[in-house]
Amino acid sequence: MDKKDAQLLSLLQEDASMGLNDLAKAVSLSPTPCWRRIQKLRAEGVIRQQVVLCDPAKLNLGLTAFVSIRVNQHNDVWTERFVQGIRDIREIVEIYRMAGDVDYLLKVVVPDVAAYDQVYKRLIKVAELFDVSAGFAMEVVKYTTALPLDYVGDL
Incomplete structure (x- = not known):
């Protein structure tokens, strides 16, 4: 490149x-x-796909929750069940397996707290979880999908 x-x-x-x-x-x-x-x-897979980015507020998705999950099981069977189950919850738009105190971090977009509660109820049915904690975004200070290109080797 x-x-x-x-x-x-x-x-x-x-x-x-x-x-x-x-x-x-x-x-x-x-x-x-x-x-x-x-x-x-x-x-080469550098460009993975092209998408349209929608404004969540204009789609009645005004609440963004960041959900921290801690688990007490780390075996393949549990992990496969959990990952497949949370992938099927459409309101969960990002899923990260983390290092440190939190095992998974999820980004959830919903209209309001009542809708988040419905997602939470589905989430806890997917697999046994040790702790689920959510924080709600008050303001988007920075949002971009553009990746920094300063670290590409030959540049």
Whole structure:
């Protein structure tokens, strides 16, 4: 990956709907080499997918909860059951297995506390959990899906 690839990624992370001609012009390439670079980035898995980012508030999802889970089982059978069960809860939009005091961290988006309570009730039925604790976001201070490109090797 070189600087042109990084420039393309930076532009696409900000607006994946940007047209090929505009992308090519922005990175000083003609459209065909630009298209080839993008296709190569896709083939290599650098570009995983293109999506539309929706405004949660406009979809009646005004409450974001960060749920910390501690467990007392760490075997394969329990883990598989837990992971499959929480993946099926649509309101859980991010799942992280953590190091430290918390075993899993979940990001949950719902309309309100009552809806969170419904998610919580489904969550605790998935598998035996030692502790479930939630914090509710009061304000989004920073939100981005764009990854920093400063750490790419050849740049």
